[in-house]
Structure formats: structure tokens, C-alpha cells
Amino acid sequence: MLGMLKRTERAIDAIMQPIVFAAMVALIVVITLQIISRVFFTAVGWTEEVARFLLVWITFMAATLAFQRGRHIAVSFVVNALPVRIRQVARILAVAIALGFMIALVLIGYRYTQVQSFQTSASLGWSMTYVYSIIPVCGALMSWYAFVDLVELVAEGPDFAETGSDISDPPP
Amino acid sequence: MTALLFVLFFLFMLLGVPIAVSIGASTMAALYFQGVPLMVVTQQMFQGINSFALVAVPMFILAGDLMAQGKVSEKLVNFADSLFGFLKGGLSIVAVLAGMFFAAISGSGAATTAAVGSSLVPELRKKGYDPAAAASLIAAAGTIGVVIPPSVPMIIYAVIAQQSVSKLFLNGFIPGLIMGLGLMTIAITQAYRRNYPRGTALSLATIWRTLKSASWGLMTPVIILGGIFSGIFTPSEAAVVAVNYALLVSLFIYRDLKLPDIYRILIRSAITTAVIMFVIATSAVLSWTLSSWQIPGAIAESVLSLSTDPYIIMLLVVGIILLTGVFIETASALIILTPVLLPLVLQLGIDPIHFGLIIVVGLAIGMITPPVAINLYVASSVTGLPLERITRAIVPYLLGLITVLLLVVYIPIFLGISG
Numbered sequence: 001m002l003g004m005l006k007r008t009e010r011a012i013d014a015i016m017q018p019i020v021f022a023a024m025v026a027l028i029v030v031i032t033l034q035i036i037s038r039v040f041f042t043a044v045g046w047t048e049e050v051a052r053f054l055l056v057w058i059t060f061m062a063a064t065l066a067f068q069r070g071r072h073i074a075v076s077f078v079v080n081a082l083p084v085r086i087r088q089v090a091r092i093l094a095v096a097i098a099l100g101f102m103i104a105l106v107l108i109g110y111r112y113t114q115v116q117s118f119q120t121s122a123s124l125g126w127s128m129t130y131v132y133s134i135i136p137v138c139g140a141l142m143s144w145y146a147f148v149d150l151v152e153l154v155a156e157g158p159d160f161a162e163t164g165s166d167i168s169d170p171p172p
Numbered sequence: 173m174t175a176l177l178f179v180l181f182f183l184f185m186l187l188g189v190p191i192a193v194s195i196g197a198s199t200m201a202a203l204y205f206q207g208v209p210l211m212v213v214t215q216q217m218f219q220g221i222n223s224f225a226l227v228a229v230p231m232f233i234l235a236g237d238l239m240a241q242g243k244v245s246e247k248l249v250n251f252a253d254s255l256f257g258f259l260k261g262g263l264s265i266v267a268v269l270a271g272m273f274f275a276a277i278s279g280s281g282a283a284t285t286a287a288v289g290s291s292l293v294p295e296l297r298k299k300g301y302d303p304a305a306a307a308s309l310i311a312a313a314g315t316i317g318v319v320i321p322p323s324v325p326m327i328i329y330a331v332i333a334q335q336s337v338s339k340l341f342l343n344g345f346i347p348g349l350i351m352g353l354g355l356m357t358i359a360i361t362q363a364y365r366r367n368y369p370r371g372t373a374l375s376l377a378t379i380w381r382t383l384k385s386a387s388w389g390l391m392t393p394v395i396i397l398g399g400i401f402s403g404i405f406t407p408s409e410a411a412v413v414a415v416n417y418a419l420l421v422s423l424f425i426y427r428d429l430k431l432p433d434i435y436r437i438l439i440r441s442a443i444t445t446a447v448i449m450f451v452i453a454t455s456a457v458l459s460w461t462l463s464s465w466q467i468p469g470a471i472a473e474s475v476l477s478l479s480t481d482p483y484i485i486m487l488l489v490v491g492i493i494l495l496t497g498v499f500i501e502t503a504s505a506l507i508i509l510t511p512v513l514l515p516l517v518l519q520l521g522i523d524p525i526h527f528g529l530i531i532v533v534g535l536a537i538g539m540i541t542p543p544v545a546i547n548l549y550v551a552s553s554v555t556g557l558p559l560e561r562i563t564r565a566i567v568p569y570l571l572g573l574i575t576v577l578l579l580v581v582y583i584p585i586f587l588g589i590s591g
Contacts, residue, residue: 017439024230024438031227031412035405051408052222058230059221059453062446065439072190072447073501077543079188094187101197105214112214135214 002155005148012141013068020061027054049123053131060138067142084157092153099146105139174467177202191504192447196454199461213457220456221449224408225331230445231411232322235392236278236287237441238418242428244389245287248273249295251386254378257371261363263299264309265356266371267292271313272352275320276393277414279327281502281539284317285310285547289554299369304561305362307554308540311547311562312355312569315536318502320348322396322414325506325535327407328452329528332459332510337407338400340528347533347580354572362568388421448503455507462511472516482520486530486581489513493531494574497538501546505535522585530581537573540566 034047066072079090112132119128177198184194200213239245252269256262270288278284289310296306318325321341330337362368372378383390396414399405405413422429429437462468479485492513496505509531517527539547542563552559 020442021435021438024234024442027227027230028412028415031231031409032416035409035413039404048224051227052224055223055227055230055449056218056221058442059446059449062439062442063450066443066447066450067190069443071443072192072450073504074188074190075185075499075544076188078186090187094184094189097184097187097189097197098193101193101200104200104210105196108210109214112211115211132214132218135218 002152005151009068009145009148012144013065016061016064016141020058020065023054023058023061027051027058030054046123049121053121056131057134060134064138064141064145067145088153088157092150095146095149095153099143099150102139102143102146106136106143109133109136109139173202173206174462174465176205177461191500192450192454195451195458195508199454199458203457203461212460216457216460217453221453223331224406225327225337226449226452227408228322228327228337228411229324229448230441231408231415232279232324232327233283233444234438234441235411235414235418236280236283237437237444238415238422238429238434239274239277239389239392240283240287241433241437242418242422243426244277244392244418244421245270245274246291247382247386248389249288249291251379251382251390253295253372254375254382258374259360260370261360261366261368262371263292263296263301264306264359264363264368267296267306267310268313268316268352268355268359271310271316272320272348273390275317275348276322276397277389278317279322279324281314281317281536282546282550285314285550286554288313289551293555299371301368302366302565303555304557304565307551307557307562308548308565308569309355309359310554311540311545311551312566312573313352314547314550315539315573316348316351318536318539319344319351319529319533321345321400322407322411323532324448325502325532326528328448328503328506329510329532331452332507333514333524333528335524335528339525340532341397341400341407343525343529344532347529347576350579351533351573351576354576355569358568358572388425392417451504451507459511468512468515471512472519475516476519480520482522482585483582485516485520486522486585489517490530490534490577490581493534494537494541494577497535498541499544500538501544502535502538505538506531523589526584530577533573533577533580537570537577540570540573 030047030050034044037044079087082090109132113129113136116132117127117129120126121128121131180198180201181194184198185191189197196213200210203210203212249266249270252266252273256265256269259265267288270292271284274284274287278287292310293306297303321344323341323344326340326344327337330340392414395417396410399410399413400407475485493509496509514524514527518524539545542548542559548559548562548566551562
């Protein structure tokens with residue numbers, strides 16, 4: 001059962017990675033295009049908007065990768081100093097809080113996309129519903145990861161699921 | 173309501189909830205009990221990161237990662253060695269100088285520590301330098317990575333404080349230089365006490381040869397900073413130019429990275445970015461909430477009712493920055509502290525650019541103060557030494573950098589050039 005849940009995590013992650021890669025490449029290409037067109041031809045208006053939206057999308061999509069790897073910055077030295085039983089309770093509480101926040105993000109985010117459905121982006125005229133939809137979608141993915149972590153913590157003890165790490169860069 | 177928010181925030185944070193979620197969840201709870209429609213949460217999260225200036229964050233992280241993985245750092249170290257290796261304890265100077273070179277390419281302290289550490293540590297070992305002292309020196313030199321431009325924390329500060337990224341970059345050189353000179357002075361003193369050897373003899377031919385092979389790396393800051401300060405590029409565009417340049421150099425000139433490496437590095441940089449940006453997103457909700465309750469103004473007022481002497485208040489501010497840096501990672505600390513401290517220092521007449529330098533240098537020092545000390549972790553993983561040994565050896569460098577911070581705070585106030 002737990003093995004199957006872990007496999008769903010890895011499957012989702014394997015789908016998200018190439019999408020994040022593509023978004024990063026797109027960001028590089030779009031701004032390169034912006035520079036080339038401005039320096040050699042005339043400035044195009046839409047590149048800045050696309051770059052901003054790509055940044056938002058990369059943030060939420062790569063946040064799911066970071067969540068799955070336990071890379072979001074957390075103060076873990078306090079919990080690590082606790083005795084095993086209390087540590088397990090603390091970890092379960094922490095993951096439950098994260099799960100609650102992510103579920104709230106899905107619900108609020110979904111409502112937000114609905115309310116803003118008449119709105120279009122300033123330069124390309126895209127419907128903002130699509131742009132905002134990354135929030136509930138990635139919120140849902142992180143809810144699932146948090147749920148799997150919760151099951152794992154209850155089943156296996158406090159030292160299995162990582163909720164976060166103290167530092168932002170993984171050592172090279 | 174403010175009390176509820178802060179109690180929940182600290183409770184969540186100490187439980188080990190990711191800081192971004194601790195901020196978001198505690199703010200959301202407070203807004204819910206206040207009866208504010210919660211749609212403001214997603215709205216502010218989106219607004220907080222929907223910024224063209226912040227595009228520079230992933231791109232400078234990526235450029236630094238690409239350069240740190242390849243041969244660029246090795247060539248910079250060789251060049252620095254040809255200049256100063258002949259001195260007694262010269263490799264220590266080389267470590268700091270290479271850190272300063274790399275700081276001008278990368279915007280992150282960890283990348284700078286990793287780049288210098290991985291190419292210099294074997295050499296330091298071979299020459300009989302005390303490994304813990306060498307590792308801690310490299311970690312300390314890594315802090316310069318966020319002070320000499322480009323700098324990810326400076327970009328974040330500029331966006332929160334609504335200041336010009338270029339202006340902050342331009343003013344980062346002098347503090348970065350002083351940090352470097354301070355560390356070199358301490359390192360040379362230690363070299364004489366421990367009787368460290370001299371390295372390669374000084375030779376113009378070697379300098380020329382290493383300069384030529386390092387020139388691809390050394391060109392990076394010329395392109396990035398020259399482009400920004402001449403007004404050809406915005407900082408975000410310059411960051412993308414740096415990425416393209418780093419890709420070109422590593423794929424076609426040094427040929428030290430293959431396409432699978434590029435894929436891996438892009439994903440890694442995206443994750444590092446998301447971790448920082450997600451904190452920025454939820455913090456945007458927090459700052460919106462705090463300013464709608466007029467909290468930052470109230471804090472400023474109550475602190476200023478104690479004293480209005482800028483010398484005393486700034487000492488308090490520096491203490492808060494250093495203490496926060498001990499426990500919280502740089503970007504998160506910056507995002508939490510800036511909206512609270514900025515209104516206070518503005519009322520003292522401190523220039524917002526000057527305060528940006530203070531908070532960035534102060535939090536850079538936090539990169540070498542455990543328990544949360546990214547540069548020490550990186551130095552430990554590069555050298556394989558336990559964290560405790562590196563931590564003991566960091567003390568003299570730490571004191572040196574705090575001295576530099578106090579100079580950065582007080583000299584402009586004393587000269588009256590701050591605001």
C-alpha cells in the first residue's frame with residue numbers, strides 16, 4: 001500500500017521534471033528574444049508578460065519538486081533534538097499543517113480562477129483563469145505528497161518522511 | 173489578531189513546518205478569524221512573484237550553478253594563485269581572491285563556497301594547510317558571493333523595498349572588497365603564526381598563461397555588470413545573457429558539461445529558485461496583512477520612543493539581523509525582516525540602498541553561523557570534515573566580518589552620506 005503511494009509520487013515527479021525543464025528553457029529563450037529584438041530591431045511588448053507568467057509557473061511547479069524532495073526550508077534542528085516519540089508527533093503535526101494549507105490553496109485557488117475568469121492579461125489577452133490555474137493544480141499535487149508523507153510517518157516512524165531542510169541549496 | 177498570527181507562525185516554524193507554509197498558514201488563519209475573504213491569499217501570492225525583476229533570481233542562480241560545475245572555477249583559482257601564491261600562506265589569499273572573482277559571476281554564497289572549495293581544497297591539503305582552518309576560510313570567503321554583484325539577496329531586497337537593483341549592485345563592490353581584505357589580513361596573520369609554506373614563484377609568464385585560460389570566466393562579470401551599468405540590459409536581461417554565455421562556454425569552449433548535465437543543473441536551479449520564490453509568495457500575503465493592520469509603523473514608533481539616536485538603534489537593528497541569520501536561512505530572513513525594519517530605519521534617515529547593503533552583509537554573515545549555516549554545510553561536504561571542526565575554526569573570520577559589517581553600518585552615517 002505504502003509502496004504504491006510512493007510510486008505515484010515518483011510518477012508525478014517524473015512528469016513534472018521535463019515540464020519544469022521546458023519552462024526554464026522557455027524563460028531563457030523568451031528573454032533572449034526580448035534582448036535581441038530590442039537591441040537589433042524594435043522592442044516587442046509581450047515578452048515581459050510571458051517571462052513573468054513563466055516565473056510564476058516555474059515557482060509553483062518546481063515547488064512541487066522541492067516538496068517531494070523535502071527541500072523547502074524548515075527549522076529542523078529543534079524537532080531533531082526531541083526524543084523519538086515526541087518527534088513523531090511533531091512531524092505528524094507539521095505534515096498535517098502543510099496538508100491543510102495545501103488543501104486550502106486548492107479550494108481558494110480554484111475559486112479565484114473562477115472569479116477572475118472575465119479578466120485577460122494586459123498584453124497578450126490571455127484569460128487569467130489559465131494563468132492562475134497553476135495555483136490549485138500544484139496545490140493539489142503538494143496535498144497528495146503531504147498525504148503520502150503523513151501515511152508514511154504514521155506507518156514507519158519519525159525519520160522517514162522529510163518535511164524540509166535548514167538550507168536552500170542542496171550541496172553540490 | 174497580531175498575537176495569534178505570530179504565535180502560530182513561531183509554533184509552526186519550530187514544529188518543522190516549511191517556513192513558506194508556516195508564514196502562509198498562520199496568516200491565512202489570522203485572516204480567517206478576522207473575517208477577511210481568503211481570496212486575498214492567492215491574489216497576493218500571485219502578485220508577490222509576478223515581477224519581471226525577480227526573473228533575475230532563477231537566471232543568476234542558474235548561471236552560477238553552470239559555472240560552478242565546470243572548469244571555470246578551477247581556472248580562476250589558477251589565475252589567483254599565479255598572482256599571490258608566492259607569498260607566505262599565499263594559498264589563503266588565493267582562496268579569498270578566487271571567492272571574490274567568483275562572487276562577481278555568481279549571486280549566491282553557497283555556489284561561491286562550492287566553486288572555490290572544490291578546486292582549492294586538494295591543493296591546500298597537499299601544501300600542509302590546516303584543513304579545518306582552510307575550509308572555514310573558504311566558507312567565510314563564500315559570504316562575499318552575495319555582496320559583490322550580482323547578488324540574489326540584493327535582487328530580493330530591491331523588489332521588496334522598491335529600490336533599483338542596479339544601484340544596490342553598484343554599491344556592493346566596496347563592502348565586498350573590504351570583506352575580502354579583512355579576511356586576507358586575518359589569513360596572513362594565521363599563516364605567519366603557523367609558518368605556512370610559499371607556493372609557486374611569481375612569474376609573468378605564468379600570470380599571462382593562467383590569465384588567458386581564465387579569461388572566459390573573467391569576461392562574465394565584464395559582460396553582466398558592464399551591460400547593467402551602461403544601461404544596455406536590465407538586471408534580469410543581464411542574468412539571461414550570463415546564462416547564455418555560461419552555456420556557450422561550458423558546451424563549446426571548455427566542453428566540461430554534456431547535455432544530461434545541463435538538464436540536471438536546470439532542474440536543480442529551478443528547485444533552488446522555487447524554494448526562495450515560494451517564501452516570497454506567502455510572505456507577500458503576510459506583508460499585505462501586516463501593513464493593512466499598520467504593524468510596521470507601530471513597531472517603528474515604539475522602538476523610536478525608546479531612543480532616536482541612529483547609532484544606538486542601528487546597533488539594535490544589526491543585532492536583530494545577525495541573530496535572525498543564526499537561525500533562519502538568508503532569503504527567508506531577508507523577506508521576513510525587510511518589511512518590518514525598513515520603515516524604522518527610514519525614519520532614522522538611513523538611505524534605503526545603504527540599509528540594503530547592511531541587511532545583505534548581515535545576513536551573509538548568517539551563512540557561517542550555525543545551526544543554519546549554508547556555507548559551512550557546503551564547506552563540510554566539499555572537504556569531508558565534520559561541521560564541528562570547521563565551526564571552531566570559523567570564529568576569527570566571523571569576528572572579522574562582523575567588524576566589516578559595523579564599518580558598513582557606521583561609516584556612511586558618520587560621514588553623513590546615508591540619506
